Amino acid sequence: QVHLLESGPGLVKPSETLSLTCNVSGYSISSGYYWVWIRQPLGQGLEWIGSIYHSGSAYYNPSLKSRVTVSVDTSKNQFSLKLSSVTAADTAMFYCARGRGTSGTTWFDYWGQGTLVTVSS
Amino acid sequence: DIQMTQSPFSLSASVGDRVTITCRASQSINNYLNWYQQKPGKAPKFLIYTASSLQSGVPSRFSGSGSGTDFTLTIRSLQPEDFGTYYCQQSYSTPITFGQGTRLEIK
Numbered sequence: 072q073v074h075l076l077e078s079g080p081g082l083v084k085p086s087e088t089l090s091l092t093c094n095v096s097g098y099s100i101s102s103g104y105y106w107v108w109i110r111q112p113l114g115q116g117l118e119w120i121g122s123i124y125h126s127g128s129a130y131y132n133p134s135l136k137s138r139v140t141v142s143v144d145t146s147k148n149q150f151s152l153k154l155s156s157v158t159a160a161d162t163a164m165f166y167c168a169r170g171r172g173t174s175g176t177t178w179f180d181y182w183g184q185g186t187l188v189t190v191s192s
Numbered sequence: 193d194i195q196m197t198q199s200p201f202s203l204s205a206s207v208g209d210r211v212t213i214t215c216r217a218s219q220s221i222n223n224y225l226n227w228y229q230q231k232p233g234k235a236p237k238f239l240i241y242t243a244s245s246l247q248s249g250v251p252s253r254f255s256g257s258g259s260g261t262d263f264t265l266t267i268r269s270l271q272p273e274d275f276g277t278y279y280c281q282q283s284y285s286t287p288i289t290f291g292q293g294t295r296l297e298i299k
Binding site: 116117118119122130132133134166171172176177178179180181182183184185 | 193224226234235236237238242247279281285287289290292293
């Protein structure tokens with residue numbers, strides 16, 4: 072069974088960089104598939120942030136592209152998200168997920184439980 | 193960006209009812225349409241991919257149909273555990289986008 076678990080600070084100050092890690096178990100990232108970050112402001116809908124293939128090819132939402140970096144560490148079987156220059160509008164539940172499909176256009180078959188990140192001074 | 197629009201915004205139905213949720217894309221997405229169920233405080237659960245293929249382990253009362261721009265999710269014989277918010281998602285092109293969600297309440 073594939074299991075994903077997000078970790079990282081729950082509170083980030085405005086203008087700083089949000090950093091999250093997703094640990095994957097039950098599947099080797101280097102075997103394939105895309106590895107994805109999605110966020111959901113409380114009470115709102117889902118927003119795709121970005122996806123990375125095990126080889127390192129990444130796709131980002133243009134609305135966030137200038138501030139987002141997704142990276143993968145196959146030796147630790149984990150992938151990470153960095154979102155810079157955060158504001159209160161970035162406060163959300165952040166999910167990591169596994170993506171199936173091609174060329175970054177995927178559906179998401181396994182999800183982490185989510186981690187709430189609040190941007191506040 | 194491809195905009196995904198769901199209807200209705202919310203609905204209330206009784207156990208045993210047949211429920212249909214629709215999703216419309218702002219341009220043709222062939223059959224690259226996927227569905228998720230989310231319960232309060234939980235991560236979304238993957239239900240259906242490429243419009244009509246049921247994910248392993250999902251009850252057969254769930255089904256999906258459609259192609260091009262118009263899609264439906266049908267729940268045949270609604271069960272109490274089917275409450276939650278349902279989202280459609282297009283995987284035709286990046287940026288990947290979701291519908292705004294349909295909240296399903298059990299009467």
